[in-house]
Amino acid sequence: MGKKEQKSGKKEIPKELFDILACPLCKADLEYTKDRKGLSCSGCGAKYPINDGIPVLMPPK
Numbered sequence: 001m002g003k004k005e006q007k008s009g010k011k012e013i014p015k016e017l018f019d020i021l022a023c024p025l026c027k028a029d030l031e032y033t034k035d036r037k038g039l040s041c042s043g044c045g046a047k048y049p050i051n052d053g054i055p056v057l058m059p060p061k
């Protein structure tokens, strides 16, 4: 409560980008992992890393 988005420190995905992100496997919405270092799919549970503020949506092989 009361915490605002921090502009310094680790980068976060811009909201405009976050809004259009979808899992490449099942097209479900993505959400931050608990440590906010990556994204996880709300549908199939696939995990994706965030590289310098850019989500890397490479389907696992």
Ligand SMILES: [Zn+2]
Pocket (backbone or CB within 6 Å): 023, 024, 025, 026, 027, 028, 041, 042, 043, 044, 045, 046
């Ligand atoms: Zn998925």
